[in-house]
Amino acid sequence: EAQVTQNPRYLITVTGKKLTVTCSQNMNHEYMSWYRQDPGLGLRQIYYSMNVEVTDKGDVPEGYKVSRKEKRNFPLILESPSPNQTSLYFCASSRLSLGLELFFGEGSRLTVL
Amino acid sequence: GQQLNQSPQSMFIQEGEDVSMNCTSSSIFNTWLWYKQDPGEGPVLLIALYKAGELTSNGRLTAQFGITRKDSFLNISASIPSDVGIYFCAGLNAGGTSYGKLTFGQGTILTVHP
Numbered sequence: 511e512a513q514v515t516q517n518p519r520y521l522i523t524v525t526g527k528k529l530t531v532t533c534s535q536n537m538n539h540e541y542m543s544w545y546r547q548d549p550g551l552g553l554r555q556i557y558y559s560m561n562v563e564v565t566d567k568g569d570v571p572e573g574y575k576v577s578r579k580e581k582r583n584f585p586l587i588l589e590s591p592s593p594n595q596t597s598l599y600f601c602a603s604s605r606l607s608l609g610l611e612l613f614f615g616e617g618s619r620l621t622v623l
Numbered sequence: 624g625q626q627l628n629q630s631p632q633s634m635f636i637q638e639g640e641d642v643s644m645n646c647t648s649s650s651i652f653n654t655w656l657w658y659k660q661d662p663g664e665g666p667v668l669l670i671a672l673y674k675a676g677e678l679t680s681n682g683r684l685t686a687q688f689g690i691t692r693k694d695s696f697l698n699i700s701a702s703i704p705s706d707v708g709i710y711f712c713a714g715l716n717a718g719g720t721s722y723g724k725l726t727f728g729q730g731t732i733l734t735v736h737p
Binding site for chain 2: 514541555600612
């Protein structure tokens, strides 16, 4: 089954404790991206990657890091989480030839205390 | 970053009514996408538009890519209870150094009363 898998789905952590949210897709998509969803703000792009070893900042990259060492994986790293990073995070992927018709994961709800 | 203004922010309608929502931007996009998000799930693509003026249907859904390339609308005809959810528009930059940057609207929360 074609899917985008995120882990963990739910996480409560404390300020400053490094964490990684993993994202994996099994569709051989070139493009992967991370978004955060906050009430009233819609989905805001954090980082995106057009292919392996190619990453670019989205609209809200501060406080986040990403890497794209393999085509299928695109982890989101919070080196020193802060409470304003409490949010619902989505990973998505697409073939570039589809004009970015994104397939989304189920989301990861992160709470930073 | 770029802004997409999506309206209305929320709608409360009766089953059977038609629904219309739209997105406007100060920038030109070369692709417009419409997504629906059900509670507790990730957004799912409804319709993709690739050319200015394009009108595309998917069942009871119809979407158009504005001729100025700065706007798009989505219509839902004869709404049913399962249409409930959050609808998002998204625009893809026209190219150059920003290609790959997808901007989403704030979302329209749709409630359908049986």
